Amino acid sequence: MKIITVIAASFLFCFNFLTAQEYVKPKNSIGLSAGLSFMNLSSVQSENNGQVTEGTRTTNIPVFGFFAERRITAKVGLGMEFTYALNQWFLDEPGIGGMEISYSRIRILPIINIHFAEYQKENVVHDFYSSFGLGVKLASFDINYVGPNFGRSQIEDGIPIFEFPLAMKTGIGYSISSHNGLMGKVELSLGGPFFVIGGGYEF
Numbered sequence: 001m002k003i004i005t006v007i008a009a010s011f012l013f014c015f016n017f018l019t020a021q022e023y024v025k026p027k028n029s030i031g032l033s034a035g036l037s038f039m040n041l042s043s044v045q046s047e048n049n050g051q052v053t054e055g056t057r058t059t060n061i062p063v064f065g066f067f068a069e070r071r072i073t074a075k076v077g078l079g080m081e082f083t084y085a086l087n088q089w090f091l092d093e094p095g096i097g098g099m100e101i102s103y104s105r106i107r108i109l110p111i112i113n114i115h116f117a118e119y120q121k122e123n124v125v126h127d128f129y130s131s132f133g134l135g136v137k138l139a140s141f142d143i144n145y146v147g148p149n150f151g152r153s154q155i156e157d158g159i160p161i162f163e164f165p166l167a168m169k170t171g172i173g174y175s176i177s178s179h180n181g182l183m184g185k186v187e188l189s190l191g192g193p194f195f196v197i198g199g200g201y202e203f
Contacts, residue, residue, distance in 0.1 A: 023120035025127075029071045031079075033185060035198020037063040061086045063193040067200070069113055077113040081133055081169070082106075083192060102142040107167045107192060109135030123179040131189065133169035167191065177202050 069079030085105045092098040111133035119126045171189025181203050187196045 021120050023118040023125050024074045025071055025115070025118060025125075027071055027073060029202060031067075031069045031077075031183065031200060031202040033067045033183065033198050033200025035065045035067065035185065035187070035196040037065070037083075037193030037196045060088075063196075065193065065196060065198070067111075067198075069111070075115050077115065077129075079111050079113065081109045081111050081135075085193070098145075100144040102144075104140055104142070106138045107135065108138075109133035109167055109169055109192075111169070113173075125177045127175045127177070129173050129175070131169065131171045131173055131187065133167070133191075135167045136165050137167040138165070 063083055063085040065081065065083040067079065067081050069077040071077045083106070085107075087103045089101045089103075090098055091101075111131055113129045113131050115127055115129040117128040169189050169191040171187055171191075173185055173187035173189075175183050175185035177183035181201050182199070183202050184199045185197070188194065189196070
């Protein structure tokens with residue numbers, strides 16, 4: 001039954017675009033959007049580590065991103081992508097104390113989007129695109145020691161870590177926008193947040 005439902009939904013989805021009209025977005029149009037990701041490889045790894053060690057708790061804050069794009073041709077857009085991610089671990093040893101570790105990453109990437117298929121139906125534009133980016137990644141650890149053996153809280157802030165500062169991204173996305181400029185988007189990519197969902201405005 002589930003297979004039949006998936007096949008029927010796929011057929012209706014494809015039929016919707018077969019009856020839609022190809023759309024050409026104006027040159028120099030600008031899109032601004034923000035998004036969240038609840039799935040990234042660092043969060044998955046930290047959760048696995050937290051399950052292995054007894055007395056370890058993990059907290060993974062959703063990755064936040066901001067995206068800006070300007071069309072330089074009808075099918076090609078240039079822009080910037082900014083994302084921030086934070087993972088936290090708390091290791092607790094009874095009678096000794098605890099150690100809270102925060103691992104933060106900031107990624108800044110110039111990006112190029114190739115809009116290979118755009119369709120309009122009933123004043124709604126459906127946009128399929130591929131995305132490529134190359135930029136920098138800034139990462140650091142913050143460590144906070146707490147417990148009776150330390151006497152007071154001790155903080156080591158911004159410990160530099162050895163990480164290759166190059167950030168890369170390749171992915172594919174889909175956005176839907178209305179005649180008044182409001183838009184929503186989903187994106188799958190490698191090199192950063194795996195799955196991003198968000199919204200914004202185009203003008």
